[in-house]
Amino acid sequence: MSGAVEYFQYVLAPQMLIGLVLGVAVILVALGLTIIFGLLDVINMSHGEFYALGAFIAVALGTIGLPFWLLLILVPLVMLPVGYIVERGLIQRVFHTGERHVTTLLLTFGLGLVLEDTFGLVFGPNPYKPDIPIAGGVEAFGIFLPSYRLFLIVIGGAIIAAVAFMVYRTRLGAMVRAAAYDRHMAASLGVPVQHVYAGAFAFGVALAGLAGVLLAPIYSVFPTMGRDFILIAFTVVIVGGMGSIAGVVVAGLLLTQVQAIVSLYISPVWSDPIVFGIMVAMLMVRPQGLFGRLGHG
Amino acid sequence: MTYYRTTMIAALLSATAISGAYAADPIKIGVVTPLSGTYAGIGQQVKWGLELATKEVNAAGGIMGRQVELTFEDEEANPSVAVQKADKLFQVGKVDFLTGTVNSGSTLAVGQVAERAGKLIATTVSFADSITGDKCSPNVYRVNARAGQQSAALAVWLSKERPKAQVFYLGPDYEMGRSTVAAFKSSAEKVGASSTGEIFAPLDSKDYTQYFGQLRAAKPQVLYTSVAGNDTVRLFTQLQEFGLLNNLTVVGASGTVTAQNIGAIGKAAEGFVTGVGYSAEIDTPENKKFVAAFRAANKADPDLYGADSYGMIYAYKAAVEKAKSTDTDKVRAAFADLKWSTPQGEKTLRAGDHQAVQTMYVVRVTGGKFKIVSQVKGEDAIGPDTCKRH
Numbered sequence: 001m002s003g004a005v006e007y008f009q010y011v012l013a014p015q016m017l018i019g020l021v022l023g024v025a026v027i028l029v030a031l032g033l034t035i036i037f038g039l040l041d042v043i044n045m046s047h048g049e050f051y052a053l054g055a056f057i058a059v060a061l062g063t064i065g066l067p068f069w070l071l072l073i074l075v076p077l078v079m080l081p082v083g084y085i086v087e088r089g090l091i092q093r094v095f096h097t098g099e100r101h102v103t104t105l106l107l108t109f110g111l112g113l114v115l116e117d118t119f120g121l122v123f124g125p126n127p128y129k130p131d132i133p134i135a136g137g138v139e140a141f142g143i144f145l146p147s148y149r150l151f152l153i154v155i156g157g158a159i160i161a162a163v164a165f166m167v168y169r170t171r172l173g174a175m176v177r178a179a180a181y182d183r184h185m186a187a188s189l190g191v192p193v194q195h196v197y198a199g200a201f202a203f204g205v206a207l208a209g210l211a212g213v214l215l216a217p218i219y220s221v222f223p224t225m226g227r228d229f230i231l232i233a234f235t236v237v238i239v240g241g242m243g244s245i246a247g248v249v250v251a252g253l254l255l256t257q258v259q260a261i262v263s264l265y266i267s268p269v270w271s272d273p274i275v276f277g278i279m280v281a282m283l284m285v286r287p288q289g290l291f292g293r294l295g296h297g
Numbered sequence: 298m299t300y301y302r303t304t305m306i307a308a309l310l311s312a313t314a315i316s317g318a319y320a321a322d323p324i325k326i327g328v329v330t331p332l333s334g335t336y337a338g339i340g341q342q343v344k345w346g347l348e349l350a351t352k353e354v355n356a357a358g359g360i361m362g363r364q365v366e367l368t369f370e371d372e373e374a375n376p377s378v379a380v381q382k383a384d385k386l387f388q389v390g391k392v393d394f395l396t397g398t399v400n401s402g403s404t405l406a407v408g409q410v411a412e413r414a415g416k417l418i419a420t421t422v423s424f425a426d427s428i429t430g431d432k433c434s435p436n437v438y439r440v441n442a443r444a445g446q447q448s449a450a451l452a453v454w455l456s457k458e459r460p461k462a463q464v465f466y467l468g469p470d471y472e473m474g475r476s477t478v479a480a481f482k483s484s485a486e487k488v489g490a491s492s493t494g495e496i497f498a499p500l501d502s503k504d505y506t507q508y509f510g511q512l513r514a515a516k517p518q519v520l521y522t523s524v525a526g527n528d529t530v531r532l533f534t535q536l537q538e539f540g541l542l543n544n545l546t547v548v549g550a551s552g553t554v555t556a557q558n559i560g561a562i563g564k565a566a567e568g569f570v571t572g573v574g575y576s577a578e579i580d581t582p583e584n585k586k587f588v589a590a591f592r593a594a595n596k597a598d599p600d601l602y603g604a605d606s607y608g609m610i611y612a613y614k615a616a617v618e619k620a621k622s623t624d625t626d627k628v629r630a631a632f633a634d635l636k637w638s639t640p641q642g643e644k645t646l647r648a649g650d651h652q653a654v655q656t657m658y659v660v661r662v663t664g665g666k667f668k669i670v671s672q673v674k675g676e677d678a679i680g681p682d683t684c685k686r687h
Contacts, residue, residue, distance in 0.1 A: 011514075263507045269497075
């Protein structure tokens with residue numbers, strides 16, 4: 001019996017904690033994606049590059065001496081107008097055609113490629129790594145966790161809670177959900193739908209940028225970093241339900257825990273196929289995901 | 298008037314005739330190297346090394362009076378792209394020789410393209426032993442030290458500094474990763490070290506912390522790793538985050554910590570030891586001259602990729618001058634056991650497997666720079682010729 005407890009304490013629990021940090025990171029990236037997907041019905045293939053943009057802005061502002069804590073507030077604020085302009089200037093132009101899904105997918109894919117190359121041109125191909133703002137670690141019950149990773153879990157949870165609160169308990173959130181459910185009715189009831197769309201897109205990419213800043217000290221910053229998370233973020237969005245915040249949280253935690261625990265027993269190359277296998281199974285069995293769509297679930 | 302015009306025409310014709318005699322067609326060398334993607338930093342060093350050598354050779358009159366012309370194509374560290382670009386350079390660009398491949402898979406694939414095109418290629422970066430070992434080709438040469446030489450040198454150092462150490466292995470899951478781990482494992486076990494486990498993580502893994510449980514359980518004194526580029530930044534900084542670097546000697550392949558990523562790794566790289574074929578610190582007049590010229594041209598120090606690529610041009614020059622031709626078979630004969638001088642001393646291109654034999658250096662990262670801590674003679678590090686196609 002004590003063998004099982006020891007196993008849990010020294011092998012499983014640390015692994016689950018590591019999976020939790022990764023889960024929070026994935027949720028932060030996927031949260032913006034699901035809001036954009038759920039509300040605008042836009043598949044944002046450049047979402048990874050906005051995550052990278054946040055990290056690069058943090059690197060640039062960090063080199064002129066701004067402290068990390070200021071960057072956490074500044075970078076999302078800078079990303080908001082960027083996202084707003086991208087939505088009004090680029091996505092709106094292809095939004096009202098019949099093949100909206102194809103054109104926005106191609107548009108955002110192209111945007112992602114342009115952004116990735118721009119990072120390479122401006123910052124060079126080599127990686128940057130901001131210093132970890134909280135050094136050292138904490139040890140409890142024989143399990144060690146670096147302090148910054150603990151901070152990530154805490155602040156990630158706080159951000160997710162704040163977003164959920166905003167979407168489900170404020171008037172702004174109600175407008176967003178109404179526009180997702182029936183944009184014409186919402187418009188006729190006085191909801192400024194154009195601004196809601198652009199604002200939601202801006203909010204989504206600002207979240208991705210914030211994730212970029214938070215994760216830069218542990219995952220480093222380089223032009224192709226957008227590809228780190230994009231596939232698992234899409235998987236989480238699909239498994240959780242496109243547009244569902246609860247879905248992203250549950251699916252994000254579930255998938256990263258599966259990845260973390262499975263990697264203890266089988267070769268790491270299988271972790272991606274298993275995650276995508278779950279996505280394929282979900283699409284076949286229950287295409288709306290665990291929780292359905294924003295405004296509909 | 299007519300006399301004047303005739304003289305003018307005669308003068309013009311003779312002027313063109315004279316310049317025509319000097320305008321011999323250039324020797325074309327194709328370069329397929331990653332200019333974008335994860336290995337772009339390496340491709341940049343390759344480009345700088347080749348360009349510096351070409352400039353020097355051309356300024357001294359070229360090779361047999363012909364200027365050397367480099368044509369660059371981006372292989373994106375992807376073997377299928379490298380094959381397309383190599384084909385393009387051979388068929389359309391009509392290059393006489395090709396070099397620049399970084400990814401070991403690309404070198405092997407482009408070698409097959411070269412065999413079909415009847416031309417020679419050389420790599421100045423790829424480490425995988427198989428390139429001059431069991432997958433050798435009569436058209437492929439390697440001017441840089443391979444994984445076996447690096448690990449032999451490193452193993453010699455390890456047996457002195459950490460005798461009978463317990464070693465844990467972590468490599469990227471592809472040709473280079475698997476072959477470097479296998480090469481060091483066999484060299485280390487021969488000098489008395491024991492292996493306590495190995496992990497192969499996918500390339501571009503962002504989070505190595507999921508393997509730390511296994512690493513801790515194995516309780517090694519030494520960690521050998523052959524990750525490269527961004528993966529090294531993440532592995533080392535995450536090891537440091539989790540306090541795993543405190544009692545661990547980290548050694549690895551020469552490509553693991555380089556000028557491109559050492560800045561981002563920062564203090565987590567301190568104490569890292571590797572076996573290399575080159576260090577900018579080598580204290581010879583030829584190397585000091587090379588480093589100064591490289592710094593002046595590129596505002597950066599050369600690393601092993603820059604130095605080996607620089608040496609490549611001089612090797613080709615020596616071979617073509619010995620063969621008095623750029624014909625493939627004649628140059629191949631000239632390359633056999635060719636000795637030429639490079640910034641890191643004299644190298645020999647072994648006739649059997651086309652592998653360069655050279656002095657190996659053991660370097661340690663101290664204060665953010667690579668300091669030489671030991672040297673191993675070429676013959677001791679090279680290992681046997683296992684190529685079966687002669």
